[in-house]
Amino acid sequence: MTAATNFANGLSISRRRFLGVSATAAGGLIVSLYLNLPLAAQEAGQAKPRVYPPDAFVHIKPDGKIVIQVNRLEFGQGVQTSLPMILADEMDADWSQIEAELAPAADVYKDPLYGIQMVGGSGSIAHSFQQYRELGAKTRAMLVAAAAEQWKVPASQCRTEASVVHGPAGRSAKYADLADAAAHMPVPETAPLKKPADFRLIGKKVRRLDSRPKCDGSLKFGLDLDLPGMKVALVARPPIFGASPRSVDDKAARSVPGVADIFEIPSVSRGTAVAVVADKFWTAKQARDRLQIDWDLSKVEGADSSQLREKYRQLARTPGNCCHRSR
Amino acid sequence: METYKLTVNGQQKEVTVDPGTPLLWVLREDLKMTGTKYGCGIAACGACTVHVAGIATRSCVVPVSLVGDRPIVTIEGIAQDPVGRAVQDAWVSADVVQCGYCQSGQIMGAVALLKSTQKPTDTNIEESMGGNICRCGTYVRIRQAIKSASQQLNSGGAA
Numbered sequence: 001m002t003a004a005t006n007f008a009n010g011l012s013i014s015r016r017r018f019l020g021v022s023a024t025a026a027g028g029l030i031v032s033l034y035l036n037l038p039l040a041a042q043e044a045g046q047a048k049p050r051v052y053p054p055d056a057f058v059h060i061k062p063d064g065k066i067v068i069q070v071n072r073l074e075f076g077q078g079v080q081t082s083l084p085m086i087l088a089d090e091m092d093a094d095w096s097q098i099e100a101e102l103a104p105a106a107d108v109y110k111d112p113l114y115g116i117q118m119v120g121g122s123g124s125i126a127h128s129f130q131q132y133r134e135l136g137a138k139t140r141a142m143l144v145a146a147a148a149e150q151w152k153v154p155a156s157q158c159r160t161e162a163s164v165v166h167g168p169a170g171r172s173a174k175y176a177d178l179a180d181a182a183a184h185m186p187v188p189e190t191a192p193l194k195k196p197a198d199f200r201l202i203g204k205k206v207r208r209l210d211s212r213p214k215c216d217g218s219l220k221f222g223l224d225l226d227l228p229g230m231k232v233a234l235v236a237r238p239p240i241f242g243a244s245p246r247s248v249d250d251k252a253a254r255s256v257p258g259v260a261d262i263f264e265i266p267s268v269s270r271g272t273a274v275a276v277v278a279d280k281f282w283t284a285k286q287a288r289d290r291l292q293i294d295w296d297l298s299k300v301e302g303a304d305s306s307q308l309r310e311k312y313r314q315l316a317r318t319p320g321n322c323c324h325r326s327r
Numbered sequence: 328m329e330t331y332k333l334t335v336n337g338q339q340k341e342v343t344v345d346p347g348t349p350l351l352w353v354l355r356e357d358l359k360m361t362g363t364k365y366g367c368g369i370a371a372c373g374a375c376t377v378h379v380a381g382i383a384t385r386s387c388v389v390p391v392s393l394v395g396d397r398p399i400v401t402i403e404g405i406a407q408d409p410v411g412r413a414v415q416d417a418w419v420s421a422d423v424v425q426c427g428y429c430q431s432g433q434i435m436g437a438v439a440l441l442k443s444t445q446k447p448t449d450t451n452i453e454e455s456m457g458g459n460i461c462r463c464g465t466y467v468r469i470r471q472a473i474k475s476a477s478q479q480l481n482s483g484g485a486a
Contacts, residue, residue, distance in 0.1 A: 208424065211424055215418045216405075217360075217402035221364070221427075223361075281365070
Protein backbone atom coordinates (compact mmCIF):
# COMPACT_ATOMS: atom_id res chain seq x y z
CA MET A 1 0.00 0.00 0.00
CA THR A 2 1.29 3.45 -0.84
CA ALA A 3 1.13 5.93 1.97
CA ALA A 4 2.52 9.38 2.51
CA THR A 5 5.88 7.77 3.24
CA ASN A 6 6.29 7.16 -0.45
CA PHE A 7 6.37 10.81 -1.39
CA ALA A 8 9.80 11.94 -2.51
CA ASN A 9 10.91 15.30 -1.11
CA GLY A 10 10.37 17.16 -4.36
CA LEU A 11 6.98 15.66 -4.70
CA SER A 12 5.88 16.76 -1.24
CA ILE A 13 6.24 20.32 -2.43
CA SER A 14 4.05 19.83 -5.46
CA ARG A 15 1.71 17.92 -3.21
CA ARG A 16 1.45 20.88 -0.89
CA ARG A 17 0.81 23.09 -3.85
CA PHE A 18 -2.02 20.83 -4.92
CA LEU A 19 -3.54 20.94 -1.46
CA GLY A 20 -3.32 24.71 -1.52
CA VAL A 21 -5.08 24.85 -4.87
CA SER A 22 -7.74 22.52 -3.62
CA ALA A 23 -8.32 24.70 -0.61
CA THR A 24 -8.95 27.69 -2.86
CA ALA A 25 -11.17 25.84 -5.28
CA ALA A 26 -13.43 24.24 -2.72
CA GLY A 27 -13.25 26.60 0.22
CA GLY A 28 -11.91 24.28 2.85
CA LEU A 29 -9.44 21.53 3.46
CA ILE A 30 -9.16 18.59 1.17
CA VAL A 31 -6.80 16.02 2.51
CA SER A 32 -5.47 13.51 0.10
CA LEU A 33 -2.97 11.10 1.50
CA TYR A 34 -3.13 7.99 -0.55
CA LEU A 35 -1.75 8.15 -4.03
CA ASN A 36 -1.50 4.62 -5.26
CA LEU A 37 0.69 5.52 -8.22
CA PRO A 38 3.96 3.68 -8.63
CA LEU A 39 6.98 5.71 -7.49
CA ALA A 40 8.30 5.92 -11.04
CA ALA A 41 5.12 7.63 -12.18
CA GLN A 42 5.34 10.04 -9.25
CA GLU A 43 8.93 10.93 -10.05
CA ALA A 44 7.97 11.55 -13.64
CA GLY A 45 5.63 14.21 -12.29
CA GLN A 46 2.45 12.34 -13.12
CA ALA A 47 1.17 12.39 -9.57
CA LYS A 48 -0.98 15.46 -10.16
CA PRO A 49 -4.66 14.81 -9.79
CA ARG A 50 -6.37 14.20 -13.09
CA VAL A 51 -9.82 15.24 -12.02
CA TYR A 52 -10.90 17.36 -9.09
CA PRO A 53 -11.37 16.03 -6.40
CA PRO A 54 -11.06 12.30 -6.94
CA ASP A 55 -8.14 11.57 -4.70
CA ALA A 56 -9.41 13.30 -1.64
CA PHE A 57 -10.88 11.55 1.37
CA VAL A 58 -11.74 14.42 3.69
CA HIS A 59 -13.28 17.78 2.88
CA ILE A 60 -13.74 20.25 5.71
CA LYS A 61 -16.23 22.85 4.55
CA PRO A 62 -16.27 26.44 5.83
CA ASP A 63 -19.62 25.79 7.56
CA GLY A 64 -18.06 23.03 9.68
CA LYS A 65 -19.52 20.12 7.76
CA ILE A 66 -16.97 17.40 7.09
CA VAL A 67 -17.48 15.25 4.03
CA ILE A 68 -15.77 11.86 4.13
CA GLN A 69 -15.33 9.81 0.98
CA VAL A 70 -16.26 6.16 1.34
CA ASN A 71 -14.12 3.96 -0.89
CA ARG A 72 -16.68 1.16 -1.00
CA LEU A 73 -20.20 0.65 -2.27
CA GLU A 74 -22.94 0.81 0.31
CA PHE A 75 -25.16 -2.16 -0.21
CA GLY A 76 -26.57 -2.68 3.18
CA GLN A 77 -23.48 -3.52 5.18
CA GLY A 78 -23.45 -0.03 6.71
CA VAL A 79 -20.10 1.03 5.33
CA GLN A 80 -21.39 4.51 4.53
CA THR A 81 -21.55 5.03 8.28
CA SER A 82 -18.83 2.76 9.65
CA LEU A 83 -15.86 3.98 7.59
CA PRO A 84 -16.63 7.65 8.37
CA MET A 85 -16.89 6.66 12.07
CA ILE A 86 -13.34 5.30 11.98
CA LEU A 87 -11.90 8.36 10.27
CA ALA A 88 -13.92 10.82 12.36
CA ASP A 89 -12.83 9.12 15.57
CA GLU A 90 -9.10 9.51 14.86
CA MET A 91 -9.73 13.02 13.55
CA ASP A 92 -11.68 13.99 16.67
CA ALA A 93 -14.37 15.36 14.40
CA ASP A 94 -17.84 16.40 15.57
CA TRP A 95 -19.95 13.40 14.48
CA SER A 96 -23.10 15.48 14.11
CA GLN A 97 -21.38 17.39 11.28
CA ILE A 98 -20.22 14.34 9.32
CA GLU A 99 -21.52 13.60 5.86
CA ALA A 100 -20.60 10.54 3.84
CA GLU A 101 -20.15 10.41 0.10
CA LEU A 102 -19.60 7.34 -2.03
CA ALA A 103 -16.27 7.92 -3.78
CA PRO A 104 -16.06 8.13 -7.55
CA ALA A 105 -13.88 5.78 -9.57
CA ALA A 106 -10.18 6.54 -8.98
CA ASP A 107 -7.01 4.64 -8.14
CA VAL A 108 -6.83 6.05 -4.62
CA TYR A 109 -10.13 4.47 -3.71
CA LYS A 110 -9.03 0.95 -4.52
CA ASP A 111 -9.32 -1.67 -1.78
CA PRO A 112 -5.86 -1.67 -0.16
CA LEU A 113 -5.70 -5.45 -0.14
CA TYR A 114 -7.47 -6.45 -3.34
CA GLY A 115 -5.93 -3.64 -5.35
CA ILE A 116 -9.15 -2.96 -7.21
CA GLN A 117 -12.08 -0.70 -6.38
CA MET A 118 -14.63 -3.14 -5.12
CA VAL A 119 -16.66 -4.31 -2.18
CA GLY A 120 -17.07 -7.89 -1.12
CA GLY A 121 -15.69 -10.69 0.97
CA SER A 122 -16.55 -8.80 4.18
CA GLY A 123 -13.40 -6.79 3.44
CA SER A 124 -14.55 -3.18 3.92
CA ILE A 125 -13.57 -2.83 7.55
CA ALA A 126 -10.96 -5.59 7.60
CA HIS A 127 -8.98 -3.94 4.79
CA SER A 128 -9.64 -0.27 5.45
CA PHE A 129 -9.71 0.01 9.25
CA GLN A 130 -6.02 0.96 9.39
CA GLN A 131 -6.30 3.11 6.27
CA TYR A 132 -9.19 5.21 7.61
CA ARG A 133 -7.60 5.52 11.05
CA GLU A 134 -4.41 6.86 9.48
CA LEU A 135 -6.35 9.24 7.25
CA GLY A 136 -8.14 10.61 10.31
CA ALA A 137 -4.99 10.84 12.40
CA LYS A 138 -3.03 12.63 9.66
CA THR A 139 -5.84 15.08 9.00
CA ARG A 140 -6.00 15.83 12.71
CA ALA A 141 -2.22 16.31 12.83
CA MET A 142 -2.38 18.85 9.97
CA LEU A 143 -5.14 20.79 11.74
CA VAL A 144 -3.15 20.78 14.98
CA ALA A 145 -0.02 21.90 13.12
CA ALA A 146 -1.96 24.81 11.63
CA ALA A 147 -3.25 25.88 15.03
CA ALA A 148 0.18 25.50 16.64
CA GLU A 149 1.79 27.65 13.98
CA GLN A 150 -0.89 30.31 14.39
CA TRP A 151 -0.48 30.41 18.17
CA LYS A 152 3.34 29.94 18.06
CA VAL A 153 3.14 27.01 20.46
CA PRO A 154 4.38 23.42 20.16
CA ALA A 155 1.82 21.06 18.65
CA SER A 156 2.24 18.87 21.74
CA GLN A 157 0.49 21.55 23.79
CA CYS A 158 -2.66 21.27 21.68
CA ARG A 159 -5.48 18.78 22.06
CA THR A 160 -8.55 18.17 19.95
CA GLU A 161 -12.20 17.43 20.59
CA ALA A 162 -15.37 17.67 18.52
CA SER A 163 -13.83 19.53 15.56
CA VAL A 164 -12.01 22.05 17.76
CA VAL A 165 -8.29 22.41 18.52
CA HIS A 166 -7.64 23.59 22.08
CA GLY A 167 -4.30 25.23 22.90
CA PRO A 168 -2.61 26.75 25.92
CA ALA A 169 -4.10 29.76 27.71
CA GLY A 170 -7.65 28.80 26.80
CA ARG A 171 -7.13 29.33 23.09
CA SER A 172 -9.28 27.33 20.70
CA ALA A 173 -10.02 27.20 16.99
CA LYS A 174 -12.62 25.35 14.98
CA TYR A 175 -11.48 22.90 12.33
CA ALA A 176 -13.43 24.84 9.74
CA ASP A 177 -11.46 27.99 10.52
CA LEU A 178 -8.14 26.12 10.42
CA ALA A 179 -8.90 24.22 7.23
CA ASP A 180 -7.23 26.60 4.77
CA ALA A 181 -4.04 26.86 6.83
CA ALA A 182 -4.03 23.12 7.46
CA ALA A 183 -4.21 22.49 3.73
CA HIS A 184 -0.79 24.19 3.39
CA MET A 185 0.81 22.01 6.04
CA PRO A 186 2.93 19.08 4.89
CA VAL A 187 1.19 15.73 5.01
CA PRO A 188 2.88 13.95 7.94
CA GLU A 189 4.57 10.66 7.21
CA THR A 190 3.04 9.15 10.31
CA ALA A 191 0.60 10.32 12.95
CA PRO A 192 -0.03 8.68 16.30
CA LEU A 193 -3.17 6.57 16.49
CA LYS A 194 -5.48 6.53 19.50
CA LYS A 195 -5.46 3.83 22.11
CA PRO A 196 -8.67 1.78 21.80
CA ALA A 197 -9.72 3.00 25.25
CA ASP A 198 -9.83 6.54 23.84
CA PHE A 199 -12.19 5.73 20.97
CA ARG A 200 -15.24 7.98 20.97
CA LEU A 201 -17.07 6.46 17.99
CA ILE A 202 -15.48 3.13 17.11
CA GLY A 203 -17.40 0.40 18.89
CA LYS A 204 -20.24 2.76 19.88
CA LYS A 205 -23.74 2.74 18.44
CA VAL A 206 -24.53 5.66 16.16
CA ARG A 207 -27.45 6.42 13.85
CA ARG A 208 -26.94 5.51 10.18
CA LEU A 209 -26.04 8.47 7.98
CA ASP A 210 -28.09 7.23 5.03
CA SER A 211 -31.50 6.54 6.61
CA ARG A 212 -33.54 9.60 5.63
CA PRO A 213 -32.70 9.71 1.90
CA LYS A 214 -33.51 6.01 1.70
CA CYS A 215 -36.91 6.62 3.31
CA ASP A 216 -38.10 9.48 1.10
CA GLY A 217 -36.96 8.19 -2.28
CA SER A 218 -34.31 10.87 -2.75
CA LEU A 219 -31.24 8.63 -2.60
CA LYS A 220 -29.92 7.95 -6.09
CA PHE A 221 -29.05 4.35 -6.80
CA GLY A 222 -27.15 3.28 -9.90
CA LEU A 223 -30.38 2.57 -11.76
CA ASP A 224 -31.59 6.10 -11.00
CA LEU A 225 -28.81 7.82 -12.92
CA ASP A 226 -30.20 10.06 -15.65
CA LEU A 227 -27.83 11.90 -17.96
CA PRO A 228 -28.81 14.12 -20.89
CA GLY A 229 -29.45 12.01 -23.98
CA MET A 230 -28.77 8.83 -22.04
CA LYS A 231 -29.72 5.53 -23.66
CA VAL A 232 -30.65 2.36 -21.82
CA ALA A 233 -29.15 -1.03 -22.67
CA LEU A 234 -30.57 -4.39 -21.70
CA VAL A 235 -28.58 -7.55 -22.28
CA ALA A 236 -29.81 -10.96 -23.36
CA ARG A 237 -27.30 -13.08 -21.48
CA PRO A 238 -26.20 -16.61 -22.32
CA PRO A 239 -28.39 -19.17 -20.53
CA ILE A 240 -25.21 -21.03 -19.46
CA PHE A 241 -21.70 -19.68 -18.67
CA GLY A 242 -19.67 -19.72 -21.87
CA ALA A 243 -22.53 -20.00 -24.36
CA SER A 244 -22.67 -17.78 -27.46
CA PRO A 245 -25.33 -17.11 -30.08
CA ARG A 246 -25.12 -19.34 -33.13
CA SER A 247 -27.54 -16.99 -34.82
CA VAL A 248 -29.55 -13.92 -33.81
CA ASP A 249 -32.78 -12.89 -35.50
CA ASP A 250 -33.32 -9.29 -34.40
CA LYS A 251 -35.79 -8.23 -37.09
CA ALA A 252 -38.81 -8.03 -34.79
CA ALA A 253 -36.71 -6.43 -32.05
CA ARG A 254 -35.43 -3.70 -34.36
CA SER A 255 -39.00 -2.88 -35.40
CA VAL A 256 -39.82 -1.63 -31.87
CA PRO A 257 -39.89 2.19 -32.05
CA GLY A 258 -37.08 3.75 -30.04
CA VAL A 259 -34.51 0.98 -30.52
CA ALA A 260 -31.12 2.49 -31.36
CA ASP A 261 -28.99 -0.59 -31.95
CA ILE A 262 -28.61 -4.31 -31.26
CA PHE A 263 -25.21 -5.98 -31.18
CA GLU A 264 -23.23 -8.80 -29.63
CA ILE A 265 -20.93 -8.11 -26.67
CA PRO A 266 -18.58 -10.32 -24.66
CA SER A 267 -20.38 -11.80 -21.69
CA VAL A 268 -18.99 -11.23 -18.18
CA SER A 269 -18.73 -14.96 -17.63
CA ARG A 270 -17.19 -15.83 -21.00
CA GLY A 271 -19.28 -16.48 -24.05
CA THR A 272 -21.21 -13.80 -25.88
CA ALA A 273 -24.36 -11.83 -25.02
CA VAL A 274 -26.66 -9.63 -27.10
CA ALA A 275 -27.15 -6.00 -26.10
CA VAL A 276 -30.20 -3.95 -26.98
CA VAL A 277 -29.79 -0.17 -26.82
CA ALA A 278 -32.90 2.00 -26.76
CA ASP A 279 -34.25 5.35 -25.63
CA LYS A 280 -35.96 3.93 -22.54
CA PHE A 281 -36.00 0.83 -20.38
CA TRP A 282 -39.42 -0.34 -21.52
CA THR A 283 -38.46 0.03 -25.19
CA ALA A 284 -35.28 -1.99 -24.64
CA LYS A 285 -37.20 -4.63 -22.69
CA GLN A 286 -39.81 -5.06 -25.40
CA ALA A 287 -37.09 -5.36 -28.03
CA ARG A 288 -35.07 -7.84 -25.98
CA ASP A 289 -38.17 -9.99 -25.51
CA ARG A 290 -38.51 -10.13 -29.31
CA LEU A 291 -34.96 -11.38 -29.97
CA GLN A 292 -34.76 -14.88 -31.44
CA ILE A 293 -31.44 -16.33 -30.32
CA ASP A 294 -30.15 -19.80 -31.13
CA TRP A 295 -27.55 -20.46 -28.41
CA ASP A 296 -24.41 -22.48 -29.16
CA LEU A 297 -23.51 -24.47 -26.05
CA SER A 298 -20.55 -26.36 -27.53
CA LYS A 299 -17.93 -24.16 -25.82
CA VAL A 300 -19.58 -24.31 -22.40
CA GLU A 301 -16.97 -25.08 -19.78
CA GLY A 302 -17.49 -28.28 -17.83
CA ALA A 303 -16.67 -27.62 -14.17
CA ASP A 304 -14.29 -30.12 -12.62
CA SER A 305 -13.85 -29.96 -8.83
CA SER A 306 -10.45 -31.65 -8.71
CA GLN A 307 -9.06 -29.37 -11.43
CA LEU A 308 -10.42 -26.31 -9.64
CA ARG A 309 -8.93 -27.44 -6.34
CA GLU A 310 -5.49 -27.84 -7.96
CA LYS A 311 -5.81 -24.36 -9.51
CA TYR A 312 -6.64 -22.83 -6.10
CA ARG A 313 -3.68 -24.65 -4.53
CA GLN A 314 -1.34 -23.09 -7.07
CA LEU A 315 -2.87 -19.63 -6.62
CA ALA A 316 -2.49 -19.89 -2.83
CA ARG A 317 1.27 -20.22 -3.29
CA THR A 318 1.58 -16.97 -5.30
CA PRO A 319 2.38 -13.70 -3.47
CA GLY A 320 -0.54 -11.40 -2.67
CA ASN A 321 -0.99 -7.79 -1.51
CA CYS A 322 -0.37 -6.85 2.10
CA CYS A 323 -3.07 -4.73 3.75
CA HIS A 324 -1.90 -4.63 7.34
CA ARG A 325 1.24 -5.93 9.02
CA SER A 326 1.08 -6.07 12.79
CA ARG A 327 4.24 -5.07 14.56
CA MET B 328 -48.32 6.36 -28.53
CA GLU B 329 -51.15 7.80 -26.44
CA THR B 330 -51.38 10.79 -24.15
CA TYR B 331 -52.46 10.23 -20.55
CA LYS B 332 -53.36 12.70 -17.82
CA LEU B 333 -52.23 11.42 -14.45
CA THR B 334 -52.59 12.76 -10.92
CA VAL B 335 -49.34 12.06 -9.11
CA ASN B 336 -48.88 13.24 -5.52
CA GLY B 337 -51.68 15.74 -6.05
CA GLN B 338 -50.20 17.20 -9.22
CA GLN B 339 -51.50 16.91 -12.78
CA LYS B 340 -49.04 15.28 -15.16
CA GLU B 341 -49.31 14.55 -18.87
CA VAL B 342 -47.31 11.84 -20.62
CA THR B 343 -47.26 10.48 -24.15
CA VAL B 344 -46.20 6.85 -24.12
CA ASP B 345 -46.98 3.39 -25.43
CA PRO B 346 -50.28 2.29 -23.77
CA GLY B 347 -48.64 -0.90 -22.51
CA THR B 348 -45.89 0.93 -20.62
CA PRO B 349 -46.07 -0.04 -16.94
CA LEU B 350 -46.82 2.82 -14.54
CA LEU B 351 -43.40 2.20 -12.94
CA TRP B 352 -41.53 3.26 -16.06
CA VAL B 353 -43.80 6.24 -16.67
CA LEU B 354 -42.97 7.42 -13.13
CA ARG B 355 -39.25 6.70 -13.39
CA GLU B 356 -38.43 7.66 -16.97
CA ASP B 357 -41.10 10.07 -18.16
CA LEU B 358 -41.79 11.87 -14.87
CA LYS B 359 -38.20 11.42 -13.54
CA MET B 360 -39.47 10.21 -10.16
CA THR B 361 -36.91 7.54 -9.38
CA GLY B 362 -37.86 6.92 -5.73
CA THR B 363 -40.05 4.02 -6.88
CA LYS B 364 -37.75 1.11 -7.64
CA TYR B 365 -37.57 -1.58 -10.29
CA GLY B 366 -36.93 -4.94 -8.69
CA CYS B 367 -38.30 -8.01 -10.46
CA GLY B 368 -40.69 -6.56 -13.03
CA ILE B 369 -43.23 -9.34 -12.38
CA ALA B 370 -44.97 -8.13 -9.19
CA ALA B 371 -43.07 -10.65 -7.07
CA CYS B 372 -40.89 -8.41 -4.89
CA GLY B 373 -42.81 -5.23 -3.98
CA ALA B 374 -39.98 -2.73 -4.64
CA CYS B 375 -42.21 -0.82 -7.11
CA THR B 376 -45.18 -0.40 -4.73
CA VAL B 377 -47.15 2.85 -5.07
CA HIS B 378 -50.67 3.77 -4.06
CA VAL B 379 -53.31 3.88 -6.79
CA ALA B 380 -56.57 5.24 -5.37
CA GLY B 381 -55.17 4.42 -1.93
CA ILE B 382 -54.46 0.78 -2.71
CA ALA B 383 -50.88 -0.55 -2.52
CA THR B 384 -50.18 -1.47 -6.13
CA ARG B 385 -47.23 -3.10 -7.92
CA SER B 386 -46.55 -0.42 -10.51
CA CYS B 387 -44.29 -2.67 -12.61
CA VAL B 388 -47.26 -4.66 -13.94
CA VAL B 389 -49.94 -1.97 -14.22
CA PRO B 390 -50.11 -0.56 -17.77
CA VAL B 391 -50.47 3.20 -17.67
CA SER B 392 -53.58 2.87 -19.86
CA LEU B 393 -55.43 1.17 -16.98
CA VAL B 394 -54.77 3.89 -14.37
CA GLY B 395 -57.47 6.25 -15.63
CA ASP B 396 -58.23 9.11 -13.27
CA ARG B 397 -57.25 7.24 -10.10
CA PRO B 398 -54.86 9.35 -8.00
CA ILE B 399 -51.33 7.99 -7.64
CA VAL B 400 -49.15 8.51 -4.57
CA THR B 401 -45.45 7.63 -4.60
CA ILE B 402 -42.68 7.63 -1.99
CA GLU B 403 -41.84 11.20 -3.04
CA GLY B 404 -45.32 12.36 -1.97
CA ILE B 405 -46.03 10.14 1.02
CA ALA B 406 -44.69 12.66 3.55
CA GLN B 407 -47.68 14.91 2.74
CA ASP B 408 -49.83 12.30 4.45
CA PRO B 409 -49.73 12.18 8.29
CA VAL B 410 -49.58 8.38 8.26
CA GLY B 411 -46.85 8.50 5.64
CA ARG B 412 -44.85 10.99 7.65
CA ALA B 413 -45.21 8.90 10.83
CA VAL B 414 -44.06 5.77 9.02
CA GLN B 415 -41.02 7.53 7.50
CA ASP B 416 -40.05 8.93 10.91
CA ALA B 417 -40.48 5.54 12.56
CA TRP B 418 -38.29 4.02 9.83
CA VAL B 419 -35.51 6.55 10.50
CA SER B 420 -35.78 6.18 14.28
CA ALA B 421 -35.48 2.41 14.07
CA ASP B 422 -32.68 2.60 11.46
CA VAL B 423 -34.69 0.12 9.40
CA VAL B 424 -32.82 0.56 6.13
CA GLN B 425 -29.71 -1.22 5.05
CA CYS B 426 -29.07 -1.04 1.31
CA GLY B 427 -32.45 0.69 1.05
CA TYR B 428 -33.44 -0.48 -2.40
CA CYS B 429 -36.71 -2.14 -1.31
CA GLN B 430 -37.59 0.46 1.32
CA SER B 431 -39.70 2.79 -0.84
CA GLY B 432 -41.96 -0.19 -1.50
CA GLN B 433 -41.84 -1.32 2.13
CA ILE B 434 -42.90 2.13 3.33
CA MET B 435 -45.72 2.38 0.78
CA GLY B 436 -46.90 -1.06 1.87
CA ALA B 437 -46.73 -0.14 5.55
CA VAL B 438 -48.68 3.09 5.02
CA ALA B 439 -51.45 1.22 3.20
CA LEU B 440 -51.58 -1.32 6.03
CA LEU B 441 -51.82 1.34 8.75
CA LYS B 442 -54.56 3.14 6.87
CA SER B 443 -56.71 -0.01 6.84
CA THR B 444 -55.59 -1.49 10.18
CA GLN B 445 -54.74 1.05 12.86
CA LYS B 446 -53.18 -1.42 15.30
CA PRO B 447 -51.78 -4.28 13.24
CA THR B 448 -50.75 -7.52 14.92
CA ASP B 449 -47.68 -9.48 13.88
CA THR B 450 -49.97 -11.66 11.78
CA ASN B 451 -51.53 -8.61 10.09
CA ILE B 452 -48.06 -7.31 9.31
CA GLU B 453 -46.82 -10.62 7.94
CA GLU B 454 -49.92 -11.10 5.80
CA SER B 455 -49.93 -7.57 4.49
CA MET B 456 -46.18 -7.10 3.99
CA GLY B 457 -45.31 -10.65 2.95
CA GLY B 458 -45.00 -9.63 -0.70
CA ASN B 459 -42.35 -7.00 0.00
CA ILE B 460 -39.02 -8.76 -0.19
CA CYS B 461 -35.88 -7.40 1.49
CA ARG B 462 -32.54 -8.88 0.51
CA CYS B 463 -30.82 -7.36 3.55
CA GLY B 464 -33.37 -9.00 5.86
CA THR B 465 -34.65 -5.88 7.62
CA TYR B 466 -37.97 -7.55 8.47
CA VAL B 467 -37.60 -7.44 12.24
CA ARG B 468 -37.00 -3.69 12.25
CA ILE B 469 -39.79 -3.18 9.67
CA ARG B 470 -42.19 -4.81 12.12
CA GLN B 471 -40.86 -2.66 15.00
CA ALA B 472 -41.20 0.51 12.93
CA ILE B 473 -44.76 -0.29 11.84
CA LYS B 474 -45.76 -0.84 15.48
CA SER B 475 -44.00 2.29 16.60
CA ALA B 476 -45.72 4.34 13.86
CA SER B 477 -49.05 2.82 14.85
CA GLN B 478 -48.47 3.77 18.48
CA GLN B 479 -47.46 7.28 17.50
CA LEU B 480 -50.56 7.74 15.31
CA ASN B 481 -52.95 6.30 17.89
CA SER B 482 -51.58 8.43 20.70
CA GLY B 483 -52.49 11.48 18.62
CA GLY B 484 -48.85 12.33 18.20
CA ALA B 485 -49.00 12.81 14.46
CA ALA B 486 -49.49 16.39 13.32
